[in-house]
Amino acid sequence: MDNREISQAVIGRLPRYFRYLGELKDEGIERISSQELSDIMKVTASQIRQDFNNFGGFGQQGYGYKVEYLYEEIGRILGLNKSHHLIIIGAGNLGQALANYMNFERRGFLFKGIFDKNPALYGTRIRNMRIRPMDEMETFVRESGIDIAVLTIPKTEAVAVAERLVEAGIRGIWNFAHVDLNVPEEIQVENVHLSDSLMKLTYNISRFENGEG
């Protein structure tokens, strides 16, 4: 399958389809039409068909989609048919919250280790894993087949740590540091800039309050 032309906008919508289909599957629903899916997801049926057509369409017109098949296929497209080995860099509040966010494991995200530069934390265990010093990071990535690193460190440190991770062979970085990383094209980066998201919220609040909503 050639995904080259699929826009990041379409990709951005796939996890939401995956989530709704997972819920339908859990409810024991076997088939759903694009119109029914449209009603519960509040996107147009035409948008759904267009999105799915990027991947060959998945279903029979007028007969509906097989929920489980569609769920599995979208999961496969999202790379969830393979397990992913994660480490977290930064054992502060956010790093610990993500380490404890067990829900990720159901999807094949395996939490393998957590690192921090603060020696006072080295004895501490999070989900039965000791917090490791930063100078073990590269060896750990190489020897444990880590493909994803989660960065929950201050922005002043994130750029240099990202370079070390790339050097050690990481494939993807889930970046919570409030800085844009500069990594080679073949390294995938997904940014979660929390305060950017909060500002979008206040923009929409203040626009509404100014009667422009």
Add this chain to the structure above:
Amino acid sequence: MDNREISQAVIGRLPRYFRYLGELKDEGIERISSQELSDIMKVTASQIRQDFNNFGGFGQQGYGYKVEYLYEEIGRILGLNKSHHLIIIGAGNLGQALANYMNFERRGFLFKGIFDKNPALYGTRIRNMRIRPMDEMETFVRESGIDIAVLTIPKTEAVAVAERLVEAGIRGIWNFAHVDLNVPEEIQVENVHLSDSLMKLTYNISRFENGEG
């Protein structure tokens, strides 16, 4: 100013401009051309000019933008000239991480309280604020002029809690629960679906590994 036609895509880029301009300001830089801004932000100068034209342009062609003025103006558009009063619903790992994320206060986001349904937590203090029971929530929202609620509770509870918040007069919800909320149009919702973001990352990793990057 009439913002009605400004797309959420443009709005989504404003916080990033704001972040870069804040850094330039901190470095003491007074003026910057769209070309220089383009170089450091890695977007085209034409994109920058187009984005800024949505708000009247901000600057003089060929003379560059005044950094501090631009920073203040974008902050004002983002609603950061007013302070916002936040409460967090859910004192789990993520809720506590966000409560401790002091960086938000610099931007006028004032953390006013944290709520949980677990009575075992009621004695605990986070940033010198006691964790409150859920049945105090509505009164607190009304009496303390809370405009933003942050939801870090399980998706099974989020929909009902959002309805209670709306009833109590909340203006915006920053939603970390993994569910789409169904609130009236005048209530602004900004979703942070962490596992959706992680799936976008694995999509891009697996696409690259299949030689389609």
